[in-house]
Each structure stands twice: as structure tokens, then as C-alpha cells.
Amino acid sequence: MKRFAVLTSGGDAPGMNAAIRAVVRCGLANGWEMYGVRNGYAGLIAGNFVTMGPRDVGGIMQKGGTVLGSTRSTEFTTIDGQRKAIRALNSNGIDGLFVIGGNGSQTGSFMLSKLNFPVVGIASTIDNDLYGSDITIGVDTALNIALEAVDRLKVTASSHQRAFLLEVMGRNCGYLALMTALAGGAEAVIIPEVEISPEEIAESLNRSYEKGKQHAIVIVAEGAAYNAERLSAYFKIHHDRLGFDLRIAILGHIQRGGVPSAYDRILASRLGAGAVDAMAEGKTGVLTGWFGSKVGWTALETVVNTVKEIDKSLIELAKTLD
Numbered sequence: 553m554k555r556f557a558v559l560t561s562g563g564d565a566p567g568m569n570a571a572i573r574a575v576v577r578c579g580l581a582n583g584w585e586m587y588g589v590r591n592g593y594a595g596l597i598a599g600n601f602v603t604m605g606p607r608d609v610g611g612i613m614q615k616g617g618t619v620l621g622s623t624r625s626t627e628f629t630t631i632d633g634q635r636k637a638i639r640a641l642n643s644n645g646i647d648g649l650f651v652i653g654g655n656g657s658q659t660g661s662f663m664l665s666k667l668n669f670p671v672v673g674i675a676s677t678i679d680n681d682l683y684g685s686d687i688t689i690g691v692d693t694a695l696n697i698a699l700e701a702v703d704r705l706k707v708t709a710s711s712h713q714r715a716f717l718l719e720v721m722g723r724n725c726g727y728l729a730l731m732t733a734l735a736g737g738a739e740a741v742i743i744p745e746v747e748i749s750p751e752e753i754a755e756s757l758n759r760s761y762e763k764g765k766q767h768a769i770v771i772v773a774e775g776a777a778y779n780a781e782r783l784s785a786y787f788k789i790h791h792d793r794l795g796f797d798l799r800i801a802i803l804g805h806i807q808r809g810g811v812p813s814a815y816d817r818i819l820a821s822r823l824g825a826g827a828v829d830a831m832a833e834g835k836t837g838v839l840t841g842w843f844g845s846k847v848g849w850t851a852l853e854t855v856v857n858t859v860k861e862i863d864k865s866l867i868e869l870a871k872t873l874d
């Protein structure tokens with residue numbers, strides 16, 4: 553009987569558990585023996601495998617995080633670490649590996665596939681910065697958490713006629729910030745991909761008050777040159793000229809641990825099933841992603857060597873709509 557293993561790696565994302573469940577149950581339906589690897593690539597190097605039956609993945613879909621655990625393993629980035637991982641896979645008789653994760657994790661998948669081990673990736677990161685999937689598992693839930701924060705801040709901002717700065721995650725990618733601004737009706741957005749000066753931000757805030765708004769919300773991506781702390785420090789130093797007190801709220805990891813939305817559960821279930829299909833057909837060394845309204849596959853080599861662009865025209869749309 554063929555044996556396959558699944559691991560989650562990098563930052564946890566809401567929906568990872570639904571993806572684990574889909575991989576395990578679809579694999580079992582194919583007549584395979586299924587295993588989980590605890591704690592990502594670190595667990596793989598240590599040979600930390602557990603058998604996964606249908607009941608082991610029962611009741612996990614509604615949980616945030618990952619029941620298998622995750623790590624960011626530095627050892628695995630070395631060729632020695634990768635060879636140890638392959639030895640652990642071979643000595644446990646594993647025929648193929650599923651990797652649920654984002655950029656760093658799929659770079660790991662690519663390394664294993666270059667060493668001729670069959671790997672199929674599943675696109676999962678709240679950052680949505682992974683080439684090879686329009687949207688990744690966890691984005692929808694993380695966005696909804698950010699939106700709830702915007703709605704709450706607006707209440708206080710309106711009550712006190714204050715300006716707020718909300719910093720969201722996303723590493724070097726502005727997707728989460730831009731979509732939060734668009735869906736939350738923010739007055740300005742700051743993302744790493746587009747340069748903007750504090751003076752321009754002050755102008756946007758002034759325009760909002762001139763329009764008669766009672767609040768002003770700026771969404772800033774953590775990876776922007778002017779992140780929340782730097783921007784608020786600049787506004788403090790130049791207070792007399794810019795004329796605003798910016799209060800800051802940094803969402804940080806609060807954004808990652810939510811109960812997965814319906815969208816994320818469905819996306820994860822479909823990508824997990826698609827990954828099993830690819831493995832069954834011997835289509836390995838690929839990332840399973842979402843294109844339009846369908847599952848699709850992209851070579852891991854392309855995935856790790858291509859930057860996913862964001863649609864900058866949406867900045868203009870956010871401005872028009874604010």
C-alpha cells in the first residue's frame with residue numbers, strides 16, 4: 553500500500569486544518585496510508601510522523617491554526633537538513649509529501665523535489681504573496697479580522713474626531729492592507745509597493761475632514777517604509793506643520809488565529825483534494841492553487857522564482873470610494 557505524508561509549515565493560516573483533513577480523507581479514499589508530520593520541516597528532519605486515520609481529522613475544520621504544528625526551520629534551509637529530511641521520509645517508507653504553506657515553505661518543497669522526492673504544495677498564507685494562486689488559504693479570514701478592527705476603530709475615531717493608523721501584516725506584500733482599505737472604506741493606504749510621503753498622507757486626511765467626515769483611518773502594511781511606528785513618530789515630530797495626532801493600532805498576530813471563514817474552508821478543501829489528484833497522477837514538483845474558480849497547478853520552480861504582483865489600480869479605486 554502506498555504511503556503519503558502531509559505537513560504544515562511557516563506562519564499558521566486559518567483553513568490549514570481543512571486542507572489537512574482534505575488531503576488525509578482524499579488520500580484514504582484512494583486506498584493510501586496517510587501520515588502527518590508534526591511541527592513542519594523541523595519535525596520532518598526529526599522523523600516525527602504520526603498515522604492519520606479518518607477520525608484523526610474529525611472536528612478540526614472549524615479550528616484556526618494547524619493541528620499538526622508548524623515551525624520556521626533554519627536547519628531545513630541547508631542541504632544537510634534537506635538530506636536528513638529525505639532520509640527520514642525514505643526510512644518511513646513515504647512515497648510522497650504534501651506541503652501546506654506559503655513562500656518559504658514552498659521553497660522547501662522545491663528543494664525536496666530537486667532532490668527527486670515527489671512533493672505537491674498547497675498554497676496557504678495570509679499574506680497572499682505566493683505566485684501560483686489567485687488567493688491563498690487564510691487570506692479571507694485574516695481580512696475579515698482586519699475589517700472588524702477597522703469597523704471598531706471607526707466608532708472611536710468618529711466619537712472623538714480622531715485619526716487612526718491601523719497596521720496589518722503581510723510581510724513585504726501590500727495585499728492585505730490594500731484590501732482592508734478597500735473593504736473598510738479607509739481614507740488612505742500605505743503599502744510597500746508604492747512610495748508615499750507622510751505629507752501626502754496628511755493631505756488625504758485633510759481632504760477627508762473637508763468632506764465632512766468625522767473620522768480618518770489609514771491602513772498601513774507592516775512592510776511599508778513608513779510603517780505605523782515610523783509614520784506616527786514622523787507626525788509627532790512635525791506636528792505643528794502636519795496638524796494631526798495619529799493614534800496607532802497594530803494588529804500583529806491577532807490577524808492570524810481566527811476561526812476559518814466558509815470561504816477558507818471551501819478553498820482549503822478544494823486545494824487539498826486537488827493536491828491529492830495531482831499526486832495520484834504523478835504530477836509532482838507543483839503547487840496546487842486557485843485560478844478564477846478552478847484548481848490549477850504551477851511548477852514549484854516557477855512559483856519560487858516569480859513575484860506575485862498586486863493590482864495597484866485598486867489604490868485609485870479605494871481613493872475614489874473613500
Ligand code: F6P
Binds near residue numbers: 563624654723774
Ligand atoms: O507570513 C505570515 C506572517 O504572518 C506575515 O504576515 C508576518 O510578517 C510573519 O508571518 C510573522 O512571522 P512570525 O509569526 O514568525 O513572527
